Amino acid sequence: GAGVSQSPSNKVTEKGKDVELRCDPISGHTALYWYRQSLGQGLEFLIYFQGNSAPDKSGLPSDRFSAERTGGSVSTLTIQRTQQEDSAVYLCASSPFVAGGGRNEQFFGPGTRLTVL
Amino acid sequence: KQEVTQIPAALSVPEGENLVLNCSFTDSAIYNLQWFRQDPGKGLTSLLLIQSSQREQTSGRLNASLDKSSGRSTLYIAASQPGDSATYLCAVPSGGGADGLTFGKGTHLIIQP
Numbered sequence: 001g002a003g004v005s006q007s008p009s010n011k012v013t014e015k016g017k018d019v020e021l022r023c024d025p026i027s028g029h030t031a032l033y034w035y036r037q038s039l040g041q042g043l044e045f046l047i048y049f050q051g052n053s054a055p056d057k058s059g060l061p062s063d064r065f066s067a068e069r070t071g072g073s074v075s076t077l078t079i080q081r082t083q084q085e086d087s088a089v090y091l092c093a094s095s096p097f098v099a100g101g102g103r104n105e106q107f108f109g110p111g112t113r114l115t116v117l
Numbered sequence: 118k119q120e121v122t123q124i125p126a127a128l129s130v131p132e133g134e135n136l137v138l139n140c141s142f143t144d145s146a147i148y149n150l151q152w153f154r155q156d157p158g159k160g161l162t163s164l165l166l167i168q169s170s171q172r173e174q175t176s177g178r179l180n181a182s183l184d185k186s187s188g189r190s191t192l193y194i195a196a197s198q199p200g201d202s203a204t205y206l207c208a209v210p211s212g213g214g215a216d217g218l219t220f221g222k223g224t225h226l227i228i229q230p
Contacts, residue, residue, distance in 0.1 A: 033217055033218075035217070035218075042221075042222045042223070043208075043218075043220040044220075045219070046217075048216060048217050056216060056217060059217060091160060093161075103149070103166070103168060104149070105149075105151065105163055105166040106151065106163065106218060108153075108160045108162075109160055110160040111159075111160050
C-alpha cells in the first residue's frame with residue numbers, strides 16, 4: 001500500500017524566493033502534520049490538520065510560513081521570502097483519527113530537503 | 118510545555134548484544150508514546166506505539182515499555198544486528214491525542230559487525 005509521499009525530494013532556492021512543498025497522506029487518514037528537522041534543533045512540530053482545518057498552528061515559526069489542505073487530502077506548505085535559516089528537512093506525517101487519541105499512530109513521508117542559498 | 122529526553126545520545130555495541138534505550142518525558146498526561154527509527158537521509162519509520170493504558174508493546178526483537186506515572190519509556194532491542202544501526206527517536210503528543218508530537222533528540226545506535 002502507498003505510504004505518505006512528499007515532493008519535491010530536494011529543493012534548492014535563492015534567499016527571498018517563495019517555495020511550495022507538497023504532501024500526499026495515506027488514503028483515508030484524516031489527520032496530517034508538518035514537521036521540520038534541522039541540525040541544531042532536532043524535530044519540531046509546525047502545524048496539524050484535521051480534515052481541511054488547522055486547529056493547531058502553534059509551531060509555525062513566522063508569518064512567512066503557511067499551509068493549506070484541500071479535499072481532506074493533499075497539503076501544501078508554503079514558505080515566503082525564504083531565509084537561510086529555513087534550510088532544513090521538512091517532514092509530513094498522517095494518521096487515522098481515532099476518538100480518544102490513544103491509537104493515533106503517525107506515519108511519516110521521506111521528507112523534502114530545502115536548501116536556501 | 119512537554120519535554121522529551123533520550124539517553125544515551127549515542128551507543129556503539131558489538132553485534133548480538135541486547136540493549137536498552139531510554140526516554141523520559143516531563144508531562145505524564147499523555148495519550149500514547151511512539152518509537153521511531155531514522156536511517157541517514159531518510160524519513161521516520163514507526164516502530165511501536167504504546168497507548169497510555171498499556172505497559173508494553175512487542176514487535177519482533179523490539180519491546181517497548183511505558184511507565185506513565187514516572188514519565189519513562191524504554192526500548193529493548195534483543196540480539197542486535199548491524200541492520201539495527203540507525204537513530205532511534207521517541208515522541209509523545211504535545212497535547213491531546215491527535216496533536217503534533219514532541220520528539221527527543223534521539224539515540225544514535227551503531228551495531229558493530
